[in-house]
Amino acid sequence: MSVALFSQLLYLLCGGLLLSSVLMLWRRQLSALVGLLAAQGVLLAGMAALLGTQDGGLELYVVALGILVLKGGVLPAVLRRVLANSGAARETQPLVNVPASLLAAAMLTLLAYAVSRPLVELDPTPITHAAPVGIAMVLLGFFMLVTRRRALSQVAGFLLLDNGIAATAFLVTSGVPLIVELAVSMDLLLVVLVLQVLTVRLRTAFGDTDIGELRELKD
């Protein structure tokens, strides 16, 4: 694959990742969040596979397949099940309203670019030039995690954060060792399953998944 085509495809995938992260902040419909997460998983798998074509090793293809199955298939399916049981269709009251959080997202993206400048200058290749996108995703994930109230959109924020970490790792190191990726993925799956149980418990206890209810201690 020629260098120009490679970097263009890579930038296209990065643009898609950034777009889907921002759309996650924009949409209030919880089912749309799950769909965007699935799309993001597929894009991330595509990025791993694309880096695999440069690397030449088999390892990155395996990682890509793992990501595709886990983030594009299993996790969205789990979230869809939670959604079907939870009864809440949309994020009603985020702590920061949507226009303000979109402007905050613009600021966070610029911040990501500013802080990763020295990192990019260490080794300016097409791949590291895209690294700010990963860091922006991490920041957007954090932001979503702290400003949303529904349990499910917090899980979505957490997964966005994790996708951002994975994207940064791919872009900065040109591929993560298989064993590290496996361990992270297992942790992630466990966390989401635990959160699923927690959400169901939350709903049976309070009839709602608004985590604001957890402030008061109850027997």
Next chain:
Amino acid sequence: MNGATTSWSVLGVVVQVMLVIAGAPVLVALMRQVRARLEGRVGAGLGQPWRDLRKQLRKESIAPDGSTMVFAAAPAVALSSMVLIVCAAPFITTTSPLDGVADLFAVVSLLLVASIALALAGLDTGSAFGGMGSSRTVTVAALAEPTLLVAGFALSVQVGSSNLASLVEHGQRVPGTILSPASLLAAVALWIVVVAEAGRLPVDNPSTHLELTMIHEATILEYAGPDLAMVELGSAMRLAVLLGLWGNLFLPWGVATTAGPGTLALGAIVFVVKVAALGAVLAASEVFMAKWRLFRVPELLAGSFLFSVLAVSSSFFLS
């Protein structure tokens, strides 16, 4: 540029202007027809807006008591700024003699001139509806304008010029730039702006006169006869201009870059097909949408502003 080429490019501009003036009401009719068919109605047919315009042109022009020059001049200002855009912008050919004027930022300002003229006319009538419509028009315009400029900046950074003809030619020469993240994000941002500026769902519903939802219709309630015909033609042309600009910036194929009979004919056909297809897509998507509350419109436009900011930043960090 020799004499023959110049005359061909002048002909290109003339064809472009005629095509947009004649075709804009048909585009509106096409969009209504698509909606009607998808909703299970028969629809009025493709000639209806022209029949309406003919009827209005025969009527007497009346103005409310106490209205001034501002009210009388607004339709002409709105319509002529649209005609000026159509003369300068590269819709079927990039070899316009007015090429120097076809700057993206100048075109945006001309669009704003038209909406401000109508907003002032709405205020000038002194009626409650006119004032309300003007305030809403200005709110939407003030939120959409920065997006247009920032997204335009993202596009022009890649080319090194904000001239529309060079943007289109660069898109044809290097198709890869259209698939770059910057230009895709700008495409999303500009599409939302096109919807808001043309007064389509979910920002404004062009087919109702319901007081709670009107934006564009409220400012022009007091017009009648030939003035109303001018306003209607102007808003139809605005829709065609916005769809045509979007289509040529992000799907630049087929626009004539050399002046000649063959390329001009091809450019005209491709332009008609492009705008009709975009209009049909927009109308079809409107069937599945409800108008948003006015207070949620800033949310939509904040989203599109974010996309344009991301487009600019990604054109810097992904290049």
